[in-house]
Amino acid sequence: MNLYQLKIHEAHELIRDRKVSSEELLLSVLARVEDVEGIVQGFVTVTGDYALKKARETDQKIDRGQKVGPLTGIPFALKDNMCSKDILTTCSSKILKNFVPPYNAEVFDRLEEQGAVLVGKTNMDEFAMGSSTENSGYFSTRNPWDPARVPGGSSGGSAAVVAADEVPFALGSDTGGSIRQPASYCGVVGMKPTYGRVSRYGLIAFASSLDQIGPLTRDVRDCALVMNAICGQDPKDSTSAPVEVPDYSSFIGKPVKGIRMGIAEEYFSLGINDEVRKIVEKAIARLDSLGMGKVELSLPHTSYALPAYYLVSPAEASSNLARYDGIRYGFRYEDSESLLETYKKTRSVGFGTEVKRRIMLGTYALSSGYYDAYYLKAQKVRTLIKSDFDQAFEKCDVIVTPTAPTVSFRTGEKVRDPLQMYLNDVFTIPVSMSGLPAISIPCGFIKGLPVGLQIIGKPFDEGTILQVAAAFEESMPFEDMKPGFGSYAKGGA
Amino acid sequence: MDKYEVVIGLEVHLELRTETKIFCPCPTTFGDEPNTHVCPVCLGLPGVLPVLNKRALEFAVLTGLALNCDINSHSKFDRKNYFYPDLPKAYQISQYDFPVAKQGHLSMQTNGETRVIGINRVHLEEDAGKLIHSEDGLYSLVDYNRTGVPLVEIVSEPDIRSAEEARVFLEALKRILLYTRVSDCKMEEGSLRCDANISIRLKGETELGTKTELKNMNSFKAVQKGLEFEVERQIERLERGERIIQETLRWDEGSAETISMRSKEEAHDYRYFPEPDLVPMEIGTQIVEEVKKRLPELPQEKKERFVIQYGLPEYDAEVLTSTREMADFFEDCVKGFPEPKIVSNWVMGEMSRHMNAAGLDFCNNKVLPEHLVEMLEMLQQGRISGKMAKDIFAEMFSSGKKAEQVVAEKGLEQISDQGVLEGIVEEVIKNNPGPVADYRAKKKKALGYLVGQAMKATRGSANPQMVNAILRDKLK
Structure with a gap:
């Protein structure tokens, strides 16, 4: 087995036992990136030199007898909307094509404290708006299982590089499904923690009341390890919650007997592909066979989540993205006669179509005279959706659903139809609107393309989600399933 | 003129004298080199988040209490969206529907009469930066040192009835605010700024007339002068049978007139909505009681x-x-x-x-x-x-x-020693037989001359009352 194929916990044992240095591991990873990145196109920036310096520093610390933590010497990637000091951070937008932040995102600091090694910044839908990574201002990322298809989005780059064995783990961000849906399309594990669980400081905002950072990993155990490193209150983020963080690894391998599993009918009717439904039903049967009780329930406001989301999130985005005006940093349209013209041309040229569409939507929803009918109404709907979940969780401990209604679709298939694109997130958005934690794990394949299972938990109960996810993974492993890069496949890949 | 009633409401912005800015740890010092008190947070760089300075909230509560306001137990921040280069996030974190304090009043003396002016609200917000325009008008520079300095905005009810009263209100307000020490209230440094809304109506009318908003008045005197001008301008229009146009005006100190900045149609739609990066504030009775103790x-x-x-x-x-x-x-x-x-x-x-x-x-x-x-x-x-x-x-x-x-x-001490003074007085009597004789001949004026001589002899340090008494006694 090649070093780059190792999961975090496997690589950790080798580093801890001094069988492999973090530099050796990194070099293997960088060679793999070199090898497959031409197909996958998951990175906006590869930080090879920086990584080498960090890996050597880590090795020296280990030589001096410093304790080897679970992430010490482990290479990783950050979605390109998380700030990294002195390293280009673009949000895959032309408007930030030259933006080099003078500070680090809190999550990046926490990972570096653990000795993890940044390998690069991953491609995404511009400002995290999209479900296919086709909205990147630079290029589309390809799905390693079939490069003619999309990796999902907006954290498509992060999901793809983990699936393609380019890095053991990556961080993504999830506003309406942007970790879970690409995890599902790329056959990896992706978790969106409870809103407030992970600091947003340094995450370039899309929709502040929904954005949350989380891990993309190759298995559930790794997911728990990364969660341990990034969760917990941060005084720099007022919305981060003062809730104690358990050791998530302690939930791995625990039996799931007696954990009540909720099944909501709405998640098996809204435009779901038949084969996807069958696979998810099989997964549910498997969990049932592990001793989990099954509770049928209803989340009646589910279908209103998507329209409400497309009022709340663009409204916040229209305000969050207003700062990109060409005055202080980023792209500026130079050939302007006046301030107003600078604003207009900078933003017209600097932003892509989807971003502009959402800024217009959001600006409209907040406009005087329309606020009550749109933004305020959407917030009320949000309360109803959340109360659906509150009631459901009186009867069960987790809710199990498909992550997305279909498997990965072909590149270009939905770009012209934004509504079709938005429907990809129909099962993930209600969870985001309620601030709840959820994971997507692989639960089967359709014609070589992965299907994701979503496990939703109570607020701050990521532990139980991981417990159930790990039990499922153990009972139905897909270890031997590896992406084949389709027609791009060449020797060794 | 007497048939009209003037209606004025004031909006006062006050920079709070906290050590650090409202949402980041940068100092609030005034007058330093441009862009030296800035950080990613107050520069609004991508990804940053605000964290509320508790001291700023306490100062806002203190201001509210000093103006007899009710403190909102549930208060929150909102975003006020507009584009301008001095506003790095392109929105100002302010308060819309749940200000820190509301419904207060201020009483003041004017023309020997006590007037009570209602205070509509006191809310907390962040200040913007400062544009410095080049002389040739070809470019502008921005100084973000002031960005994020905490402000309270104090909004009066439209209870003010003359330009003079507006000035008196500001003076009374400033006196109170200086007492609370939440701000140094220096209009010339911009730590106190005032905008005015003004309209005219017929006496006895209960509906408000169309208002104009007056900005850019840099002293209390300018507020009075600007409003006096505007009162006259509006009344003249009404007298001519014209309507008042709702607009924002700028007071031009040089030409001593108001100049139109923008009409109602050009007014911004600020698209206020709740600030999602800050949690709502619960201002409990405990906080209010704590702050009350500091109310002088x-x-x-x-x-x-x-x-x-x-x-x-x-x-x-x-x-x-x-x-x-x-x-x-x-x-x-x-x-x-x-x-x-x-x-x-x-x-x-x-x-x-x-x-x-x-x-x-x-x-x-x-x-x-x-x-x-x-x-x-x-x-x-x-x-x-x-x-x-x-x-x-x-x-x-x-x-x-x-x-x-x-x-x-x-050597200035006064000689009040009885013995010393008696000696001096005896000398004076001996050396001035003429005036002594005059005094004894009932020419009372002579006494003053003799006292003067004693003072002269002591270079002014003799106690004049005692000298006087001793002289009278000795010349009996």
């Missing part, structure tokens, strides 16, 4: 107390309580020298005269209350004369020396 006695109550407790005339009490520092100085002196009217005369008289001439105030001048007390005691004991006291005080004020030291250095 305010000018009006203090003035009333001074009249009762010290038996001072209204006028004295008014002047002494014009600042908290002056009132404290007075009271500190009275503690050591319990003759309030004498202290009042000195504080309002010599002390204020010297401070005004030197451009100093009670915080930075060299005379401490105990210094004045010491001098007043010497005066009371007759060790120095009233005339000497003024000279001694001048020296104390300029050098910071104590009265004793000044007296010793200049």
Whole structure:
């Protein structure tokens, strides 16, 4: 087995036992990136030199007898909307094509404290708006299982590089499904923690009341390890919650007997592909066979989540993205006669179509005279959706659903139809609107393309989600399933 | 003119005197090199988040309490969206529907009458940066040092009825705010700024007329002048049968007129919505009670107390309580020298005269209350004369020396020793037989001459009352 194929916990044992240095591991990873990145196109920036310096520093610390933590010497990637000091951070937008932040995102600091090694910044839908990574201002990322298809989005780059064995783990961000849906399309594990669980400081905002950072990993155990490193209150983020963080690894391998599993009918009717439904039903049967009780329930406001989301999130985005005006940093349209013209041309040229569409939507929803009918109404709907979940969780401990209604679709298939694109997130958005934690794990394949299972938990109960996810993974492993890069496949890949 | 009623409401922005900015740890110092007090947060760089400075909230609560407001137990921040280069996030974090404080009032004296002006709200927000335009108009520079300095906005009800009243309101407001020490209230440095809404209606009318908003008034005087101009302009329009156009106007100090900035149609739609990066604030009774303890006695109550407790005339009490520092100085002196009217005369008289001439105030001048007390005691004991006291005080004020030291250095002490003075008087009688004879011949004027001679002999340091008494006695 090649070093780059190792999961975090496997690589950790080798580093801890001094069988492999973090530099050796990194070099293997960088060679793999070199090898497959031409197909996958998951990175906006590869930080090879920086990584080498960090890996050597880590090795020296280990030589001096410093304790080897679970992430010490482990290479990783950050979605390109998380700030990294002195390293280009673009949000895959032309408007930030030259933006080099003078500070680090809190999550990046926490990972570096653990000795993890940044390998690069991953491609995404511009400002995290999209479900296919086709909205990147630079290029589309390809799905390693079939490069003619999309990796999902907006954290498509992060999901793809983990699936393609380019890095053991990556961080993504999830506003309406942007970790879970690409995890599902790329056959990896992706978790969106409870809103407030992970600091947003340094995450370039899309929709502040929904954005949350989380891990993309190759298995559930790794997911728990990364969660341990990034969760917990941060005084720099007022919305981060003062809730104690358990050791998530302690939930791995625990039996799931007696954990009540909720099944909501709405998640098996809204435009779901038949084969996807069958696979998810099989997964549910498997969990049932592990001793989990099954509770049928209803989340009646589910279908209103998507329209409400497309009022709340663009409204916040229209305000969050207003700062990109060409005055202080980023792209500026130079050939302007006046301030107003600078604003207009900078933003017209600097932003892509989807971003502009959402800024217009959001600006409209907040406009005087329309606020009550749109933004305020959407917030009320949000309360109803959340109360659906509150009631459901009186009867069960987790809710199990498909992550997305279909498997990965072909590149270009939905770009012209934004509504079709938005429907990809129909099962993930209600969870985001309620601030709840959820994971997507692989639960089967359709014609070589992965299907994701979503496990939703109570607020701050990521532990139980991981417990159930790990039990499922153990009972139905897909270890031997590896992406084949389709027609791009060449020797060794 | 008399058929019209003027309706004015004021919006006052006040920079709070916290050490650090409202949402980041940068200092709030005024007047430093541009862009030296900035960080990713106040520059609004991508990805940053605000964290509320608790002190700023406490100052806003204190301001609300000083203006007799109700404190909103549930308060929150909202975003006010608009594009301008001095606003790095392109939105200002402000408060829309749940301000920190609401429904207060301020009472003030104008033309011998007490007027109560309603306070609609007091809310907390962040200040913007400052644009510096090049002289040739080809470029502008932006200084973000001021960005994120905490502000409270105080909005009055439209209860003000004249331009003069607006000025008096601002003066009364400033006096109260200086008492609370939440701000230094310097209009020239921009730490206090004022906009005005003004409309005219027929007396007896209950509906408000169409208003204009007046900006860019850089002193209390300018507020009064700008409003006077606007009152006249609006009345002239109405007299001509024209309508008032709702617009925002700029007061131009140079040409002394109001100039249109933008019409109602051009007004911004700020698209307010709740700030998702900050959690709503619960301002519990515990916080309010804590802040209440820091609420000082305010000018009006203090003035009333001074009249009762010290038996001072209204006028004295008014002047002494014009600042908290002056009132404290007075009271500190009275503690050591319990003759309030004498202290009042000195504080309002010599002390204020010297401070005004030197451009100093009670915080930075060299005379401490105990210094004045010491001098007043010497005066009371007759060790120095009233005339000497003024000279001694001048020296104390300029050098910071104590009265004793000044007296010793200049040999100024008054001679009040009976024996010494008798000797001097005997000399004077011996050397001036003519005037002595005149006095004895009932020419009373001669006594003054003889006293003068005794004073001359002692270079003015003899106690004149005692000399007078001794002379009368010896010439009986």
